Amino acid sequence: MASNNAARLLMRAAARASHVTPKPAVRPSALTHARIPRQQGRSGRRFYSSEAAPKAAGSKGLVFGVLAAAAAGGGAYYLYSTGQLGDFAGAGFSPKEFIPTKEDYAKIYEEIAKRLEENEDYDDGSYGPVLVRLAWHASGTYDVETKTGGSNGATMRFQPESDHGANAGLKAARDFLEPIKAKFPWITYSDLWTLAGVCAFQQMGGPVIPWRPGRADGDISACTPDGRLPDASKEQKHLRAIFGRMGFNDQEIVALSGAHALGRCHTDRSGYDGPWTHSPTMVTNNFYEILLDEKWNWKKWGGPAQYEDKSKSRMMLPTDMALVKDREFKKYVEKYAKDQEAWFKDFSDVIAKLFELGVPFKQEEKWTFKVVDA
Numbered sequence: 513m514a515s516n517n518a519a520r521l522l523m524r525a526a527a528r529a530s531h532v533t534p535k536p537a538v539r540p541s542a543l544t545h546a547r548i549p550r551q552q553g554r555s556g557r558r559f560y561s562s563e564a565a566p567k568a569a570g571s572k573g574l575v576f577g578v579l580a581a582a583a584a585g586g587g588a589y590y591l592y593s594t595g596q597l598g599d600f601a602g603a604g605f606s607p608k609e610f611i612p613t614k615e616d617y618a619k620i621y622e623e624i625a626k627r628l629e630e631n632e633d634y635d636d637g638s639y640g641p642v643l644v645r646l647a648w649h650a651s652g653t654y655d656v657e658t659k660t661g662g663s664n665g666a667t668m669r670f671q672p673e674s675d676h677g678a679n680a681g682l683k684a685a686r687d688f689l690e691p692i693k694a695k696f697p698w699i700t701y702s703d704l705w706t707l708a709g710v711c712a713f714q715q716m717g718g719p720v721i722p723w724r725p726g727r728a729d730g731d732i733s734a735c736t737p738d739g740r741l742p743d744a745s746k747e748q749k750h751l752r753a754i755f756g757r758m759g760f761n762d763q764e765i766v767a768l769s770g771a772h773a774l775g776r777c778h779t780d781r782s783g784y785d786g787p788w789t790h791s792p793t794m795v796t797n798n799f800y801e802i803l804l805d806e807k808w809n810w811k812k813w814g815g816p817a818q819y820e821d822k823s824k825s826r827m828m829l830p831t832d833m834a835l836v837k838d839r840e841f842k843k844y845v846e847k848y849a850k851d852q853e854a855w856f857k858d859f860s861d862v863i864a865k866l867f868e869l870g871v872p873f874k875q876e877e878k879w880t881f882k883v884v885d886a
């Protein structure tokens with residue numbers, strides 16, 4: 513079965529070669545490298561030295577006011593109140609007023625894709641997975657009852673949210689996007705982060721994800737309390753409680769979890785270690801396939817409890833294993849393991865919903881952006 517999987521992955525890689533550059537599956541050295549040096553704070557609290565307080569928005573002296581939303585055209589109406597033309601020349605718009613169109617957002621999509629291609633020396637060869645994680649953590653704080661949190665706000669720019677344990681390591685993704693924000697200062701961080709999630713996912717071979725603009729950045733008072741994101745050491749009851757609070761059902765929980773085909777765990781971030789699949793920079797349904805097909809054992813080590821496969825080159829979190837321990841969840845794991853297209857379709861729907869949690873959109877129309885050969 514393992515060799516079947518490998519053959520299938522190779523075929524998918526070839527099919528996608530026009531827009532995805534498959535990376536070497538696992539860099540063993542990456543398993544142990546501590547990329548973010550830890551330091552001890554004066555308070556005795558542990559903190560990550562690169563997780564410093566965010567730069568104040570508008571550090572270049574630009575002040576934007578989102579005055580009104582143009583319901584008809586769907587674009588937000590921005591007024592630029594200081595006169596730094598130089599910053600805007602590159603973005604190709606006039607300083608007086610600017611109503612961004614789909615083409616303007618497409619330019620940002622292309623710029624993110626280009627930056628992904630230009631920075632292939634990160635982690636397993638792509639910033640893609642950590643961009644997806646940023647967009648999900650920015651959105652997954654939503655509470656359907658109080659209507660707080662969600663992708664509107666981008667409050668992870670501020671402490672304490674940036675310091676929440678679940679967000680460790682996401683500064684890498686936020687920093688990656690700073691040059692894009694500088695080049696297109698009219699986009700809000702909250703639109704940028706979710707658009708980057710869409711772009712990363714599509715550029716790594718995933719399905720097209722509908723997206724629309726309209727998120728406004730919040731201030732520090734909108735930071736959500738710690739504990740809204742899932743705890744990987746828990747199981748099905750916790751998953752249903754956390755994702756239920758966001759408004760998701762069993763099928764949607766399983767569909768979202770397939771994103772763990774991408775990326776890896778870092779000991780200096782979550783404490784867990786290793787990638788889920790052998791193709792961590794390529795979107796496939798392999799997460800579901802190996803959940804069912806491989807034999808998973810507890811990893812013997814001094815770190816947090818996690819599972820590993822026989823080859824010790826892939827891992828699963830307790831929350832991942834809950835998807836096959838629970839009968840209701842397992843139905844969907846089996847469905848998505850058999851049928852990648854079915855998962856692509858459901859994932860596209862559910863991640864679009866995730867990225868829209870808590871956003872009072874003025875624009876009805878959702879857009880799709882083409883995969884670019886950056």
Ligand code: HEM
Nearest residue numbers: 641642644645648742744768771775776777778781782831
């Ligand atoms: C089901 C509950 C979930 C739990 C408990 C969980 C937990 C984790 C943990 C512990 C990591 C490792 C972080 C690190 O050490 O760098 C991680 C990484 C990741 N997660 Fe999740 N996650 C969940 C759901 C999701 C969802 C819904 C998505 C997206 C739709 C997602 C996307 C990712 C990605 C792409 C990475 C890799 C990041 C990287 O390589 O830097 N996860 N997750």
